[in-house]
Amino acid sequence: MSPLADRRFLKMHGAGNAIVVLDLRGTALRVTAAEARAIGADPRSRFDQLMVVHDPVSPGTDAFMRIYNTDGSESGACGNGTRCVAYALHDDPAMARPAEGGRLTLETKAGRVAVNRVGELSFTVDMGQPRLKWDEIPLAEPFPDTRRIELQLGPIDDPVLHSPAAVSMGNPHAIFFVERDPDTFDLGRIGPLLEAHPIFPERANISIAQVTGRDTIKLRVWERGAGLTLACGTAACATVVAAARLRMIGRAARVALPGGELSIEWRADDHVLMTGPVFLEGEGTFAPEIFAGASAG
Numbered sequence: 465m466s467p468l469a470d471r472r473f474l475k476m477h478g479a480g481n482a483i484v485v486l487d488l489r490g491t492a493l494r495v496t497a498a499e500a501r502a503i504g505a506d507p508r509s510r511f512d513q514l515m516v517v518h519d520p521v522s523p524g525t526d527a528f529m530r531i532y533n534t535d536g537s538e539s540g541a542c543g544n545g546t547r548c549v550a551y552a553l554h555d556d557p558a559m560a561r562p563a564e565g566g567r568l569t570l571e572t573k574a575g576r577v578a579v580n581r582v583g584e585l586s587f588t589v590d591m592g593q594p595r596l597k598w599d600e601i602p603l604a605e606p607f608p609d610t611r612r613i614e615l616q617l618g619p620i621d622d623p624v625l626h627s628p629a630a631v632s633m634g635n636p637h638a639i640f641f642v643e644r645d646p647d648t649f650d651l652g653r654i655g656p657l658l659e660a661h662p663i664f665p666e667r668a669n670i671s672i673a674q675v676t677g678r679d680t681i682k683l684r685v686w687e688r689g690a691g692l693t694l695a696c697g698t699a700a701c702a703t704v705v706a707a708a709r710l711r712m713i714g715r716a717a718r719v720a721l722p723g724g725e726l727s728i729e730w731r732a733d734d735h736v737l738m739t740g741p742v743f744l745e746g747e748g749t750f751a752p753e754i755f756a757g758a759s760a761g
């Protein structure tokens with residue numbers, strides 16, 4: 465029997481990105497990859513990301529977050545999930561602790577992020593500094609320090625999809641800028657091929673972005689380990705950074721995703737701020753039977 469049986473969770477979304485929040489503070493429990501897959505496979509707790517809240521690790525932080533994709537893999541960052549965790553730590557009666565009011569500092573395996581509440585259901589996350597040098601985003605071979613990767617796409621065979629920008633926001637992103645509506649691309653077919661392209665030994669989140677104005681971008685994302693999602697906060701951040709570096713926009717933009725809109729600002733001090741909504745759909749407890757056969761990591 466999994467120790468997660470009957471544990472309470474929150475079902476939320478951030479701009480359409482499906483998030484489950486699980487509070488494991490005060491315990492030594494750790495979610496295995498198999499348990500994460502089992503939770504995501506149950507329609508009651510279906511998620512794009514499972515955000516597991518642990519006791520803080522470093523001084524000056526409020527909590528440590530482990531972030532799981534539907535395939536059980538872990539990520540160093542999740543923008544939309546971070547806003548959901550911040551909401552839970554502020555407002556959920558079972559999770560909020562009086563000392564946690566105001567600004568929160570949350571830690572992941574990729575580093576710290578600071579979160580400010582800017583509205584009842586709206587949060588701004590300081591996502592930290594983007595990493596742009598090729599040796600800081602996992603790539604299989606050394607590449608010249610040019611702004612884009614040259615990819616041999618083979619089976620994709622679409623002359624428009626070439627030379628993505630690569631940006632790490634604590635997780636790896638490859639962004640294809642295109643001049644037509646991202647909806648006209650078959651991202652469900654292209655995404656898995658690119659996610660697993662041998663150039664990305666840790667795989668990558670794949671974005672198709674259209675700059676629609678001086679401060680507006682339309683974006684669709686195939687997420688590493690999760691597939692097509694309605695929104696991806698770190699992809700929106702990475703896309704604005706890449707577009708600004710390519711002089712396609714200024715340093716701030718509203719990013720329209722299928723599930724909602726995020727406002728991104730790449731500040732002069734190099735930090736990327738992401739502002740967006742959260743929505744609480746409900747809560748539940750994990751049915752013990754979903755973990756049958758899910759004990760292996």
Ligand SMILES: N[C@@H](CCC[C@H](N)C(=O)O)C(=O)O
Binds near residue numbers: 513541544687688689
């Ligand atoms: N949806 C997230 C990103 C989640 C992690 C990603 N799939 C990865 O594996 O890096 C977001 O809002 O940033």
